[in-house]
Amino acid sequence: METTAMNTSIISELNPLLNPLLDFSGLPRFNEIKPAHVGPAITELLATGRAVIAQVAAQTDAPTWSGFFAPLADTHEHLQRAWGQVGHLNAVCNSPELREVYNATLPLVTQYYTELGQHAGLYRQFKALRDSPSFSTLSRAQQKVINNEIRDFKLGGAELSNTDQSRFTAIRERLSSITSRFSDNLLDATNAWTYTTTDPAEVAGLPEDALAAAQATAAADHATPNGWTFTLHAPSYMPVLQYADHRPLRERLYRAHVTRAAEFGDAKLDNTPLIREIVQLRQELATLLGFASYAAYSLEAKMADTPGQVLDFLRDLARRAQPYARQDLAELQAFAHDTLGMTELAAWDYPYISEKLRVARYDFSENAVKQYFPESTVLPGMFQLIHNLYGLTVVATPAPAWHADVRFYSILDRDQRCIGQFYLDLYARSTKRGGAWMDDAITRRRTSQGIQTPVAYLNCNFAPPVGDKPAVFSHDEVITLFHEFGHGLHHLLTQIEELGVSGINGVEWDAVELPSQFMENFCWEWAVVEPMTRHVETGLPLPRALFDKMLAAKNFQSGMQTVRQIEFSLFDLHLHDDFDPNADQTALQLLDRIRREVAVIIPPDYNRFPNNFSHIFAGGYAAGYYSYKWAEVLSADAYSLFEEHGILDQPTGQRFWQEILAVGGSRPALESFIAFRGRPPNSDALLRHNGMTARAA
Ligand SMILES: [Zn+2]
Known part of the structure; x- marks a missing residue:
């Protein structure tokens, strides 16, 4: 904004040549985007979006894909891309100026999507398109896009009468306020002590x-x-x-x-009444929409079909893991008795004894392992794996980025055609949010100019190189990198041409971790790990004996950990399915009953775990906590086909690409899984990978 005349600056910001956020011709122009570009660009895109919505919603001819849906998809892709770049910069390159414009613009974008989700005219057009003769001429992916839109309108209350709709909106607002109070209470109670x-x-x-x-x-x-x-x-x-x-x-x-946040402390911070109200309101919301329970509502857009199916899945896994959990506990008790002279163990003793037992059994230093994983061999090792599995080559490519440490790569197929590209931002910075994540920058789709090449952001928070020593990664960090690369490949290797179901778009929420967790398996394969290692000082590869120790430690107490996850999952599902929040029983009593059924360690009576279970009361995991285990089962079972045919078997790799990665959300995840594996998923491979088959129970 260095121009002097006010109106010239406004005009210049709306010019795609001068406002890089409005340029959709290629890669984002990260070297040019300034906070001052955000407001004008997003305001412009929202106005265009509203104009397109008004125009297509008012069409009186029978709606068609090209006349009704395509203009809508185009305008929303532009908004998504521009706002995605702003959100990305806000996460990886934060500054006070950018944060200010981001926070000022966010409510405008949220408001826009709320209007879109409740637009009665659009909903009518979507239904008319689905019911029109032209619907049967659409591709399967296109039909899926339209059906998903209609499903989301319904789940958003579009079919309700006016009275029910206002109750629905009131419930959602109240839920949003009390779920956020749940986490505030927990944080305040945590800080108060x-x-x-x-x-x-x-x-x-x-x-x-x-x-x-x-x-x-x-x-x-x-x-x-x-x-x-x-x-x-x-x-x-x-x-x-x-x-x-x-x-x-x-x-x-x-x-x-x-x-914390229970009846023993500050009454203002007690989450107990909120738990009851949250469960009541969720149940009422599901009933309004015609579902038997909130769990049934939550599963509507997920891979799992019914609460009963999830409960059977969890109970079967519990039955198979329990003998190992009891064995883990017996080992812990024996060690406590023999080595530490402790007999009556309490809840506050288990982590202490576990740590002592872990060190006694698998003594190796994480830091020693780290010296074998420099970035300079880990990245080529990971790219070589992709070459072996899919015949793809990863090459460094110049592109504008937001920081000097960011790398950019192109993925070339056997004919040297570029099929996808990604940014790799590995190191922690004070301007970058924590954790590791993958995000889409550009999604593969067909436009009037042809096929649009997909682009992904891969972000980690690893320690940068110090001095002339290269960056080195812990084995856990290598697993994280493979995990995010797995999400990236899901997005980049898609062959779908419709935005809504291309790459990770439209993939069921409980199946989206399949490709990422799948990649983690390779970090436990000697044939993949050995060539990825080279000691930063000696240049030697990782010794096999050290790798074997790492493998042995991997499954330490996996039985106890599994039943604990199942305990939480069963609690979450029953609470949102057949629990009556208006009856006398409390959530805590429900948890007690589940613990007596599956847990091997029963905590003291005063334990108020539900009061700090923010995943389901304040996060997005309500009637969805099971998805952690669910996705682990899928990824382990998919990987087991590689174990059967050879972990680097190319035909199996091609099949994984074609049946899982390429199809995105264009068909149900279960169908994709069966097409790849030749049968529905089962828990055998996960239990075996966790060491729960070989040991005598
Ligand atoms: Zn993930």
Whole structure:
């Protein structure tokens, strides 16, 4: 905005040549995008979108794909791409100016999508298109797009009478407010508690970094410069439970942690009444839409069909994992007795004893392993895997980016044609949000100019290189990289030409982790791992004996961990399916009943786990927590075909590409799975990968 005259600057910002956010001719012009471009570009795109909606909704001719849907898809693709670039920069290259325009523009975009989702005229046109003779001439992918749109309108309340619609909207608003209060209460309750000690005997056993952090907290908050202060945040709480020799300290923190936001503390922060209201409102919402339960409503757009199917899946897995969970517990008790002289174990002893047993059994240093995984061999190793599986070549390509550390690559097929491209932003920065994720920059689709090449963002938060030493990755980080690359390949190797079901678009929520978790399996294969390793100093590959130790440690306590996940999943599903929030039974009593059925460790009576289960009460996992295990089963079972035919078998790789990666959301995930695997999924491979078949139970 360096022009002097106000109106010239507005005109120039709307010119695609001068406002890079309005240029859709190729890759995003990341080197040119400025915060000042955001407002004008998004306002322009929203206005265009509204004009297109008004125009296509008012059409009186029978709606067709090209006359009604295509203009809508085009305009929304532009909005998605431009707003996607802004959101991406806000996440990886944050600045006060950008954050300000992002936060100012976000409500405009949200408002637009709300209007779109409730537009009665558009909904009528979608239904008319579905019921028209031309519908049968559309491709399967196109039909799926239209059917998905109609489904989403219905789930958004489009079929309701006016009275029901206003109740529906009121429920959604109330839910949005109380679910966010649930997480605020939990955070406030977590922050409200600290414990300070000046007695060195109480902190015995804690690692140096945990002690230093506790000392820093004490020095900052209290008049106890020589003390240690502990909080209920994971980086403070976890080390105490794992390492503190002082049993009463562990008990003190455990009790405080599992009673957060419950009736024992500040009444204003008690989540108990919110739990009841959330479940009641969700049930009412599902009933309004004609579903038997909220679980049935939640599964409508998922791969799993019915709550009964999910319950059977979970109970079958529980039955098969329980003997191993009991064996894990017996080993822990024997070790506690023989090595530590402990007999009566309590909830606050298990993490402590587990850590001691883990070290005794698989003593190797994470840091020693790390020295074998420099970036300079990990990336070529990962790209070589893609070459072996799919015959694809990954080549570095110049492109404008948002930071000097960002790399850009093209994926070439056997005929050297570029079929997809991706940005790789590996290192942590102060301007980048935490975690690792994949996002779509451009989606494959057919336009009037031909096929649009898909582009993905792969983002991680690994430590950057220091001095002239290359960046080195822990084995967990290598797994993370493979996981995100798996999401990326799902997006990039699609062969679908319709935006709504191309790549990861339109893939059922409980199946979307299949391609990513699938890739993780290769990080446990010697044939893939060995060539990826090269010690930063000696240049030697990872020793086989060290790899075997890593493999053995992988399944430590997998039985106990599995039944714990099943306990949470069963609780979530029953709560949203056959639990009556208006009857006398409480959510806690439901959890107790499930624990008695599947758990091997029963926590103390005062444990209020539901009060801090934000995944289902404040996050997006209501009647969906099962999807963690569900997706693990799918990815392990898909991978087992590679184990049968050879893990680098090209025909199997081609089939995975064609039947899973290429089809995106154009057909149900179950159909894709069966087309690849030749049968429906089962849990055998996951249990075997987790070491729950070979051991005698
Ligand atoms: Zn993922």
